[in-house]
Amino acid sequence: MNNYLKLLCFSMILFSFGCTHQTNTLFTEGKWIDLTHDFSEETIYWPTAEGFKLKTDYEGITEKGYYYSAYSYCSAEHGGTHLDAPIHFYKGRNTVDEIPVSQLIGEAIVVDVSETALANPDYQVSVADFEKWEASNGKIPDSSIVLLRTGYGKFWPDRVKYMGTDKRGPEAVKDLHFPGLHPDAAKWLTENRKINAIGLDTPSIDYGQSTHFESHQILFEHNVPAFENVANLEKLPVKGAFVVALPMKIKGGSGGPLRIVAYIK
Numbered sequence: 001m002n003n004y005l006k007l008l009c010f011s012m013i014l015f016s017f018g019c020t021h022q023t024n025t026l027f028t029e030g031k032w033i034d035l036t037h038d039f040s041e042e043t044i045y046w047p048t049a050e051g052f053k054l055k056t057d058y059e060g061i062t063e064k065g066y067y068y069s070a071y072s073y074c075s076a077e078h079g080g081t082h083l084d085a086p087i088h089f090y091k092g093r094n095t096v097d098e099i100p101v102s103q104l105i106g107e108a109i110v111v112d113v114s115e116t117a118l119a120n121p122d123y124q125v126s127v128a129d130f131e132k133w134e135a136s137n138g139k140i141p142d143s144s145i146v147l148l149r150t151g152y153g154k155f156w157p158d159r160v161k162y163m164g165t166d167k168r169g170p171e172a173v174k175d176l177h178f179p180g181l182h183p184d185a186a187k188w189l190t191e192n193r194k195i196n197a198i199g200l201d202t203p204s205i206d207y208g209q210s211t212h213f214e215s216h217q218i219l220f221e222h223n224v225p226a227f228e229n230v231a232n233l234e235k236l237p238v239k240g241a242f243v244v245a246l247p248m249k250i251k252g253g254s255g256g257p258l259r260i261v262a263y264i265k
């Protein structure tokens with residue numbers, strides 16, 4: 001190897017070392033926002049489901065002198081901040097573990113209907129709400145995660161204010177009042193736009209008074225999963241937030257506890 005080549009190799013090695021010592025700039029300029037309610041005995045579940053349970057298996061100083069804690073938990077798939085997989089309301093569609101990760105990570109848009117919805121707990125987000133959003137912000141980008149801000153997140157964990165009743169059991173379902181997505185809007189979104197997922201700050205993507213859960217059926221037929229009981233939507237911009245929404249990977253599951261976060265600049 002002649003001297004010139006030796007010098008070239010040496011500087012390339014130096015250059016590559018230099019690169020590995022550069023500061024990581026990914027996700028350093030903005031901040032992360034947690035869109036997840038914590039899981040505890042207070043966590044809101046559907047009136048027919050049992051709540052979250054945490055059992056202490058061990059907590060304290062062991063015989064060997066070190067501290068140790070471990071717990072077991074028990075939970076329905078659909079409670080607290082969680083994901084609905086398409087199989088939840090449509091046979092043959094994706095189970096939780098089958099949803100591509102690429103569908104659960106990406107840019108979000110926030111449609112704020114809180115002014116109207118807080119005045120009417122039976123409000124259903126309409127096609128007109130999406131058209132209004134587009135009139136100000138442009139067409140909903142392909143692969144968007146659509147987040148609906150009804151404003152009800154601020155009532156968590158007060159069941160009466162959040163969902164209309166704190167009664168439990170099948171007879172309480174008729175007393176549920178909270179906003180959701182109108183089936184016509186679910187149809188419009190799935191047929192005219194290409195969204196990856198949808199979420200909102202209420203217990204269900206269909207409003208509280210729904211009896212046949214049509215929006216679930218329409219979205220899930222198109223393999224669009226839903227995030228329910230999402231927190232802190234008032235902290236997000238109307239567009240540009242980067243969302244990561246990863247549920248527990250339950251094989252064959254119809255839904256599961258979800259940790260959803262957003263990065264904003």
Ligand SMILES: [Zn+2]
Nearest residue numbers: 078084228255
């Ligand atoms: Zn659900």
